[in-house]
Amino acid sequence: MVWLPGSDQLLGxxxxxxxxxxxxxxxxxxxxxxxxxxxxxxxxxxxxxxxxAR
Amino acid sequence: MSTIPQDQWYxxxxxxxxxxxxxxxxxxxxxxLFWRTASGQVTAMSDRCVHRRxxxxxxxxxxxxxxxxxxxxxxxxxxxxxxVAVPGQTRVPRTARxxxxxxxxxxxxxxxxIGDPDRAxxxxxxxxxxxxxxxxxxxxxxxxxxxxxxxxxxxxxxxxHETYLHGGYIGTPEVAGTPITTEVDDEAGVVRxxxxxxxxxxxxxxxxxxxxxxRISRWQDIEYTPPCLYLLHSRIxxxxxxxxxxxTDPDAFHVEVVYxxxxxxxxxxxxxxxxxxxxxxxxxxxxxxxAEQNRTVVLQDVEALDVLERVIAIEPPGYQELSINIxxxxxxxxxxxxxxxxPVPAVS
Numbered sequence: 001m002v003w004l005p006g007s008d009q010l011l012g013x014x015x016x017x018x019x020x021x022x023x024x025x026x027x028x029x030x031x032x033x034x035x036x037x038x039x040x041x042x043x044x045x046x047x048x049x050x051x052x053a054r
Numbered sequence: 055m056s057t058i059p060q061d062q063w064y065x066x067x068x069x070x071x072x073x074x075x076x077x078x079x080x081x082x083x084x085x086x087l088f089w090r091t092a093s094g095q096v097t098a099m100s101d102r103c104v105h106r107r108x109x110x111x112x113x114x115x116x117x118x119x120x121x122x123x124x125x126x127x128x129x130x131x132x133x134x135x136x137x138v139a140v141p142g143q144t145r146v147p148r149t150a151r152x153x154x155x156x157x158x159x160x161x162x163x164x165x166x167x168i169g170d171p172d173r174a175x176x177x178x179x180x181x182x183x184x185x186x187x188x189x190x191x192x193x194x195x196x197x198x199x200x201x202x203x204x205x206x207x208x209x210x211x212x213x214x215h216e217t218y219l220h221g222g223y224i225g226t227p228e229v230a231g232t233p234i235t236t237e238v239d240d241e242a243g244v245v246r247x248x249x250x251x252x253x254x255x256x257x258x259x260x261x262x263x264x265x266x267x268x269r270i271s272r273w274q275d276i277e278y279t280p281p282c283l284y285l286l287h288s289r290i291x292x293x294x295x296x297x298x299x300x301x302t303d304p305d306a307f308h309v310e311v312v313y314x315x316x317x318x319x320x321x322x323x324x325x326x327x328x329x330x331x332x333x334x335x336x337x338x339x340x341x342x343x344x345a346e347q348n349r350t351v352v353l354q355d356v357e358a359l360d361v362l363e364r365v366i367a368i369e370p371p372g373y374q375e376l377s378i379n380i381x382x383x384x385x386x387x388x389x390x391x392x393x394x395x396x397p398v399p400a401v402s
Binding site: 001002003004005008010024025026028029032033 | 233234235236237238377378379381382385386389
């Protein structure tokens with residue numbers, strides 16, 4: 001799980017290759033542990049929001 | 055239900071603590087007697103006489119050659135825990151045997167297996183090879199913690215607390231301010247947390263030990279093997295310096311910070327700590343400084359976690375914690391620990 005540089009977001013990367021971006025770690029761990037549920041192609045990472053852009 | 059994982063290796067002591075004197079320590083709620091045989095092997099057995107449960111670590115119990123003679127009624131035990139003599143009769147009851155524990159002495163630690171002894175051989179003992187390597191110089195100690203071991207796991211998996219709790223020692227603003235990468239290796243049973251600071255203030259712990267002045271590149275790479283062993287690979291170097299392509303790293307200073315997190319009871323912990331370095335290896339003033347500094351840092355954690363344990367002990371059920379990005383590694387460790395407490399099928 002990578003804390004995306006310049007943002008408050010976390011990128012989760014499953015062993016199957018699927019990725020998921022969220023704002024807090026509990027959600028990302030739940031997504032990772034739910035494999036393969038929700039690990040389809042629709043879960044491409046979103047573009048991280050820069051902290052400074054808020 | 056206890057949250058202490060069973061069928062696991064735990065650090066019970068440093069090898070230097072165990073000699074020809076009877077030595078007792080409670081590990082995972084079990085009172086264990088340790089001593090070293092005449093040939094140098096460490097033994098571990100229950101610290102309660104099978105007769106009237108007198109603690110065998112208690113005087114006037116004594117070690118005679120390789121036998122323990124209970125100081126209350128004279129029940130006598132061999133190095134394997136079997137009773138070999140009882141007072142006033144020749145027949146020794148078949149069941150007169152102290153529970154004995156699998157023991158491994160490795161990397162300066164005495165490891166003991168808590169749980170079903172038949173599972174010990176198949177369970178790897180985690181390694182910390184720097185601690186007794188000739189190429190490294192190590193200082194170490196152990197502090198008692200009046201808090202559950204999970205609180206120390208939380209503490210060590212999230213080093214952002216260094217900035218606030220350990221300012222002036224190992225904490226600088228960049229530690230809390232630098233994002234981390236967390237990886238769970240379920241196959242190896244390891245949680246890894248990396249924080250690489252490219253341009254950071256050098257805290258006194260490292261400036262005085264390495265002689266580096268000015269800003270530094272500071273890498274923290276954690277490897278936690280639940281439940282007991284925690285490694286922090288710390289790399290300190292001038293800003294801009296990176297390891298060579300062949301893996302050598304001549305411009306950097308390396309420190310291996312090792313913790314063994316051993317539950318004493320459900321709400322107390324043995325906090326073993328060690329600091330190994332690959333520089334100034336013969337300089338005793340650096341050894342003294344790092345030992346004093348790290349012990350101070352550990353005691354800062356102990357003070358905070360002791361308070362936290364008292365808070366948790368009296369809080370009403372249902373308290374909801376809030377977790378943020380810095381907690382990613384700690385949450386992964388908690389999950390692995392929870393899984394280790396789930397029952398596993400018996401060995402056939």
